[in-house]
Amino acid sequence: MFNIAVAQSGGPTAAINSSLAGVFCEALNSPEIDKIYGSINGIEGILKDELVDLKKILTTDYDIDLLMKTPSTVLGSCRFKLKSSAEDDSDYRKAAATFEKYGIKAFFYIGGNDSMDTVMKLDRWFKENNIDIKVVGVPKTIDNDVMATDHTPGFGSAAKYVATSMQEIIRDSRVYSIPSVTIVEIMGRDAGWLTASSCVLRANGEPAPHMIYLPEAEFSIEKFLDDIRTAQKKYKAVIIAVSEGIRFDDEKYLSSGFSSELTDAFGHKYLSGVGKYLEKIAGANIGCKVRSIELNVMQRCSSHIASLTDITEAKEIGAAAVKAALGGKSGVMMIFKRISNNPYRVEILSADIEGIANKEKFFPSEWINSKGNNVTVDALNYFLPLIQGEPKIEYKNGIPVHFRLNQ
Amino acid sequence: MFNIAVAQSGGPTAAINSSLAGVFCEALNSPEIDKIYGSINGIEGILKDELVDLKKILTTDYDIDLLMKTPSTVLGSCRFKLKSSAEDDSDYRKAAATFEKYGIKAFFYIGGNDSMDTVMKLDRWFKENNIDIKVVGVPKTIDNDVMATDHTPGFGSAAKYVATSMQEIIRDSRVYSIPSVTIVEIMGRDAGWLTASSCVLRANGEPAPHMIYLPEAEFSIEKFLDDIRTAQKKYKAVIIAVSEGIRFDDEKYLSSGFSSELTDAFGHKYLSGVGKYLEKIAGANIGCKVRSIELNVMQRCSSHIASLTDITEAKEIGAAAVKAALGGKSGVMMIFKRISNNPYRVEILSADIEGIANKEKFFPSEWINSKGNNVTVDALNYFLPLIQGEPKIEYKNGIPVHFRLNQ
Numbered sequence: 104m105f106n107i108a109v110a111q112s113g114g115p116t117a118a119i120n121s122s123l124a125g126v127f128c129e130a131l132n133s134p135e136i137d138k139i140y141g142s143i144n145g146i147e148g149i150l151k152d153e154l155v156d157l158k159k160i161l162t163t164d165y166d167i168d169l170l171m172k173t174p175s176t177v178l179g180s181c182r183f184k185l186k187s188s189a190e191d192d193s194d195y196r197k198a199a200a201t202f203e204k205y206g207i208k209a210f211f212y213i214g215g216n217d218s219m220d221t222v223m224k225l226d227r228w229f230k231e232n233n234i235d236i237k238v239v240g241v242p243k244t245i246d247n248d249v250m251a252t253d254h255t256p257g258f259g260s261a262a263k264y265v266a267t268s269m270q271e272i273i274r275d276s277r278v279y280s281i282p283s284v285t286i287v288e289i290m291g292r293d294a295g296w297l298t299a300s301s302c303v304l305r306a307n308g309e310p311a312p313h314m315i316y317l318p319e320a321e322f323s324i325e326k327f328l329d330d331i332r333t334a335q336k337k338y339k340a341v342i343i344a345v346s347e348g349i350r351f352d353d354e355k356y357l358s359s360g361f362s363s364e365l366t367d368a369f370g371h372k373y374l375s376g377v378g379k380y381l382e383k384i385a386g387a388n389i390g391c392k393v394r395s396i397e398l399n400v401m402q403r404c405s406s407h408i409a410s411l412t413d414i415t416e417a418k419e420i421g422a423a424a425v426k427a428a429l430g431g432k433s434g435v436m437m438i439f440k441r442i443s444n445n446p447y448r449v450e451i452l453s454a455d456i457e458g459i460a461n462k463e464k465f466f467p468s469e470w471i472n473s474k475g476n477n478v479t480v481d482a483l484n485y486f487l488p489l490i491q492g493e494p495k496i497e498y499k500n501g502i503p504v505h506f507r508l509n510q
Numbered sequence: 511m512f513n514i515a516v517a518q519s520g521g522p523t524a525a526i527n528s529s530l531a532g533v534f535c536e537a538l539n540s541p542e543i544d545k546i547y548g549s550i551n552g553i554e555g556i557l558k559d560e561l562v563d564l565k566k567i568l569t570t571d572y573d574i575d576l577l578m579k580t581p582s583t584v585l586g587s588c589r590f591k592l593k594s595s596a597e598d599d600s601d602y603r604k605a606a607a608t609f610e611k612y613g614i615k616a617f618f619y620i621g622g623n624d625s626m627d628t629v630m631k632l633d634r635w636f637k638e639n640n641i642d643i644k645v646v647g648v649p650k651t652i653d654n655d656v657m658a659t660d661h662t663p664g665f666g667s668a669a670k671y672v673a674t675s676m677q678e679i680i681r682d683s684r685v686y687s688i689p690s691v692t693i694v695e696i697m698g699r700d701a702g703w704l705t706a707s708s709c710v711l712r713a714n715g716e717p718a719p720h721m722i723y724l725p726e727a728e729f730s731i732e733k734f735l736d737d738i739r740t741a742q743k744k745y746k747a748v749i750i751a752v753s754e755g756i757r758f759d760d761e762k763y764l765s766s767g768f769s770s771e772l773t774d775a776f777g778h779k780y781l782s783g784v785g786k787y788l789e790k791i792a793g794a795n796i797g798c799k800v801r802s803i804e805l806n807v808m809q810r811c812s813s814h815i816a817s818l819t820d821i822t823e824a825k826e827i828g829a830a831a832v833k834a835a836l837g838g839k840s841g842v843m844m845i846f847k848r849i850s851n852n853p854y855r856v857e858i859l860s861a862d863i864e865g866i867a868n869k870e871k872f873f874p875s876e877w878i879n880s881k882g883n884n885v886t887v888d889a890l891n892y893f894l895p896l897i898q899g900e901p902k903i904e905y906k907n908g909i910p911v912h913f914r915l916n917q
Contacts, residue, residue: 115682144687175681182686266909267814274582274912275522275811279589280551306907396806404682407674408814410908490908500713501817501897502673505681 104135105208107425108154110142111243112214112221113182115175116257117264117406118417119243120506122213123178124171125421126241127157135429140205145181145214146221150197154205160508169506171414172494174406177508184217185224188231195228202236209237209428213421215244215255219436219460226434226456237428240436240456241421245403247296248463251454252438256420257403259413259489262300264405265289265398266490269301269344272396273311276340279392284331284341284385286395287312288378290402291346295319295466297402298346299478300486311342313477318348319466320475327381328388330476335391347377407503411492416449423451447488511542512615514832515561517549518650519621519628520589522582523664524671524813525824526650527913529620530585531578532828533648534564542836547612552588553619553628557604561612567915576913578821579901581813584915591624592631595638602635609643616644616835620828622651622662626843626867633841633863644835647843647863648828652810655701657869658861659845663827664810666820666896669707671812672696672805673897676708676751679803680718683747686799691738691748691792693802694719695785697809698753702726702873704809705753706885707893718749720884725755726873727882734788735795737883742798754784814910818899823856830858854895 109126111119123141130136139157142148155178161167170177188195202210212222222240229236242249245261269287276285289298295317302315313334316322334341378395386393420437427435435453442448470482497504516533518526530548537543546564549555562585568574577584595602609617619629629647636643649656652668676694683692696705702724709722720741723729741748785802793800823846831844842860849855877889904911 115685144685147687173681174678176685179687180685263908268808268812270909270912271581271811271813272807274580275807278522278551278583278587280554280586303907304909307909307911396808397804398808399803400679400682401675401803401805401808404678405675406678487907492908493903493905496900498900500710500894501670501899502677502711502714504714505677 104137106138106140106206107136107209107211108140108142108149108202108205108207109211109213110145110148111176111178111180112145112212112218113180113244114215115180115404116243116245117174117260117404117409118257118413119176119213120173121171121414121417122241122243122256122421124167125418126211126425127161128167128418129422129425131158133425133429138205140207141178144179145218146183146185146198146212147181148178149201150194152201152204154201166506169497169504171418172406172409172496172503173506174404177506182217185221188224188228192228195225198225199229199234207236209239211239211241211421211424211428213241213243215242215246216249216459216461216463219249219456222436223434223456223460230434237433239424239428239432240459241424242436242438243417245297246291246294248294248465250459250462250464251436253441253449254439254489256413256417258296259410260406261297261402262303262486263410263490264402264408265297265301266303267408268398269312270304270309273309273342276342281392282335282339283392283394284343284389286343286345286378286381286385286393288345288347288395288397290398291318292348293318293463293465295346295348298344299466299470299482301344302478302483303486303490305483306487311338312344313338313341314343315477316343316345316349317466317471318346318350319468320471322349324384328385331385331389345377345381349377407496409494410490411494412489414494420451427453444484444488511544513545513547513613514543514616514618515547515549515556515609515612515614516618516620517552517555518583518585518587519552519619519625520587520651521622522587522811523650523652524581524667524811524816525664525820526583526620527580528578528821528824529648529650529663529828531574532825533618533832534568535574535825536829536832538565540832540836545612547614548585551586552621552625553590553592553605554588555585556608557601559608559611561608573913576904576911578825579813579816579903579910580913581811584913589624592628595631595635599635602632605632606636606641614643616646618646618648618828618831618835620648620650622649622653623656623866623868623870626656626863629843630841630863630867637841644838644840646831646835646839647866648831649843649845650824652704653698653701654703655870655872657866657871658843660848660856661846661896663820663824665703666817667813668704668809669710669893670817670897671809671815672704672708673710674815675805676719677711677716680716680749683749688799689742689746690799690801691750691796693750693752693785693788693792693800695752695754695802695804697805698725699755700725700870700872702753702755705751706873706877706889708751709885709890710893710897712890713894718745719751720745720748721750722884723750723752723756724873724878725753725757726875727878729756729882731791735792738792738796752784752788756784814903816901817897818901819896821901827858834860851891851895854898
């Protein structure tokens, strides 16, 4: 009998709580495991001794069901980067003390690339110091940019939201008799997966978005304006999907003039404004109505239009992490391996964290068309299975019911 | 036996096609009516002789069902203001010619305040010229600012989207351990109904949004910053709903410096940027993370999270318009009269268009709290019935299926 802890880190998604539910349910059903602790605000909760007893919080099947459909992180999150232990091992010793105090023998960290840095460093330090605590990563990010795994939990729901909203924006853009250009800005600082996923509308015969611009392709204003003029020959209402992270040829962020110049703990710039910027340029050069729309945080937290495939897989990969730790694994992240597209089948395996932490998986260049302004059918086939199915949402007073740890 | 025509005008909503379905189905079941024409791009289609035979387009119950759940206007829309007939009656004569050519004896115009101007003017001119064509308005607007009716079709669905997204944004805003301010900008140029409707979350015990700023209340930057500081004493993550149309005391648009200075055919300014503007001011004065989110056109076209009450009523009020015209009425708009809140009951009546066209119904000042930064429980009770129920959405390839007249 031993105890475990689980924490959530990085940006919110619609599926990160489902992975928490997966860890919890598997641990609950594992006779080896006694207490299941949740750490508040990611690793910060471990360092500050802020843990909650999840068995006292998640007491019914209804709680679990609700948790799986609640966006963002019920345990809170953080953007905390552990210092190198060679430089300063005080946080490592704090973590070890908390783990010892609560009898925690396995720690599960649900997060993206940056969070896997924490998994790697903790695991290394425990091994170096002969402390037997398993550390296992559970992937999550709407960016889908984590190495080794076919895709990440949270991505499918974000893609379903983007596709659904994009289709509604397309309807909205076609109402008037005058020509127009609509630019939809989609999240993705360095990787264009989510922007690229807007191609799924093609499966239902919808030709828009007519252009898709990704950080992985070269972008120039001149080509952008040419692309619009070409599309306008065929379409009255031209629809464009653009990643917030598109770059000029010189590799500088296009939007740098518009960003707030703030950076987070990992040195990432906070971006915003690519859509607005392109709107101004197109408006000045094309001579028709141009508007831009930023999908903003709704694309990462819209659980009311989540993908059932995503939510289900997110729970399964959380559960698999517990099994892996019980099987002796540590310093790994759980991954999806795609077996087939049709029928869609995945296996859940684990992969060494060293090849994952602090790395990014980019959208494949072979899935970008030769003009660099759209994606291929291979991309469509990759994305489609990930957005299938809809969780049954419970409504109270006409509003989806969320699980709430506290106000 | 005679023919009718129907058109859609003004900004898109999630319910305007449901009103079209209501007109169509009632006409189909009326033995007096033969052909049912749809006018492309509102009144423009009548003037340009661009009509479609709706019986050839809407051929099955499935078509009707899909149409009701498709956002925006399948017939297209316009922002066209008829000149005064005293000044220039050429468009009136064009309209009369089209009606005569197609044997159209009744015309149904689905739209907002401005569209009712067209209903009023056409009806007056027909009466003045002893032409027996009935003209009946069917209200629609997410702004809910149409006189004489308790509420407008399209509003309930927009309010349900706003409430659902606001709750998800609230979840998203609470993840980190640091204080933050989130400003959500909501549509409403002059009337604050939609922004006010974000209060519905209270029905489920959610205290946010902590402040609600409407065009109908006085607004000052100083008070705004004070309100934030007061809210921060109680809440780590302060959430603010703000209407795009809030004004300084001097009645000038707050965001005038940020608007594009463009105006539409009715002289309305295109607004944008109130949220961004307040974000900058709060960021500079409050000293914590501040972000703004614009819900943009998604709030008017998100049929995937439409209100079933709204969609159902939108169809019923369209059907009632046909009955009214058959009963000899013209120069009227159909209205909802609320009989009771609990159980929710409405009657559909008609009202003289003269008291409606070009007027605006503002959010009642008695429903605004004394501080001018939130709304009362009367507002909550008014809004709640309008967002109840969810239409069953059909998905294909994981994406909602829309009815499409053409690409």
